[in-house]
Amino acid sequence: MPFCDRPAALVGRRWMLALALILLGSAPVEAQVLATTTRAVGGVSINAEGILTRVDVSRDGSLQQIRLQAVPQALQARAELRKVSLKALERLIREHQQAGTPLPDDVHCLAGLQNIRYVLVYPDQQDIVLAGYAEGWRLDARGNVVGQTTGQPVLLLDDLLTALRTLGGQVRGPMTCSIDPTPEGIQRVSAFSRRLREIGNPAATAAAIEEQLGPQKITVAGVPATSHFAHVLVAADYRMKRISMGMEPAPVAGVPSFLEFVRASGRGMNNMLPRWWLEPDYPGLVRDEAGLAWEIRPGSVRAMAEADFFDAQGRQHPSGKADSASQRWAELFTRHYAELAQAEPVFAQLRNCMELAVVAALVAKENLIAKAGAHFPLLTQSDGFATVQLPAPRQVASKAVVVKKGRTWVIAAGGVAINPWPVVDKTEAQARVAQVRTKAAGKPAVTWWWD
Secondary structure (H helix, E strand, O other): OOOOEOOOOEEOOOOEEEEEEEOOOOOOOOOOHHHHHHHOEOOEEEOOOOEEEEOOOOOOOHHHHOOOOOOOHHHHOOEEEEEEEHHHHHHHHHHHHHHOOOOOHHHHOHHHEOOOOEEEEEHHHOEEEEEEEEOOEEEOOOOOEEEOOOOOEOOOHHHHHHHHHHHOOOOOOOEEEEEEOOHHHHHHHHHHHHHOOOOOOHHHHHHHHHHHHOOEEEEEEOOOOOOHHHHHHHHHHHHHHHHHOOOOOOOOOOOOOHHHHOOOOOOOEOOEEEEEEEEEEOOOEEEOOOOOEEEOOOOEEEEEEEEEEEOOOOOEEEOOOOOHHHHHHHHHHHHOHHHHHHHOHHHHHHHHHHHHHHHHHHHHHOOHHHHOOOOOHHHHOOOOOOOOOOOOOOEEEEEEEEEOOOOOEOOOEEEEEEOOHHHHHOEEEOOHHHHHHHHHOOOOOOOOEEO
16 A cells, blocks of 8 residues: 555564654744644644654744634534535635635634535535534634634635545545655665664664664655645644654553554564554445435544565565554554544544545535536636645654564554545435435525524
């Protein structure tokens, strides 16, 4: 599988060496909800050279410089099914463009939507309406724009536009990120491990491994690398790796480090590569008979496991199966994902992006814009309303941490892959969703959202 992170852990004779990503760099602080959410995605920032940085905005003073616009009174209330009209949203964006004024925060936050449960098509109004749970929003202690009561990240207009434009083309492919060592780096680490008879000074050994492995290459595919959407993928991948390799404790109980599961045996380098990736875990969609009302049933994120191995040239190859330890860790991560997303917003942001990808794939596969008799060039075309442009992630340094355990060497990895097409290919018809569509109809000529 091509979408994976690369070396994250090495286990030594009496010590375990966990390789993680060390993040370097910074980004400017801006006082608008869009700039706020791109300041440091999931505790990760990327500088102009594409170098990843681990940042803590709760400690660097930047939060004191951020001022969100006040949430409009009408949007502060909790709504089980808030509706957002794409037709009215397109019109509102055009009005601001013509006036030369920036979009307000409530538009960037899609009226406070935290999920999308229904996609509703209204040919008589030339409109598509997105409906889901919503409430007012606030800035949390880590700089995330989250619901006032749930603490979960809001959906972002920028991510919706990226999904619609990326998945609206002719190619049905996944959105992926990978962080890979060079084959030369793997060869150097392998040679170094064969020469190593004992750990000696842990700090010196860790530094030597970092030097041998060298910087790792970051690749984003299927989605613009300069998008906020892509930054969420990379940040979630990074945080999963840190948790799996014991670089930071899981924010919830029941998810120990993968290193706790390692059953070491033998001597020397084991060239198998335990690898995890995160993918959508959604049941099929529900529709009405006419294909005008669609329900996206609640889903989650699933961690998948497989073992790769390196050849003598440092190139990785899939084995087609996972070892018991990496499979067990993947199952635990999946089982606790809802708790992880509640405790660590980047995992909820990843789930949001996956849900938006499902929505965009549905719109494309079922040709819903044409079915509505609509035209949304500002939302769907690459030359429409400008999305945020961030530095493309390109490179990250390796960092080795030494802990006492085990006798053999293991290299572990992880990644993210969003493939929404299998989700939208599974549908079943139920009459009840047609009733939702009838009740949800609003007046998009008057307002762009309603409860």
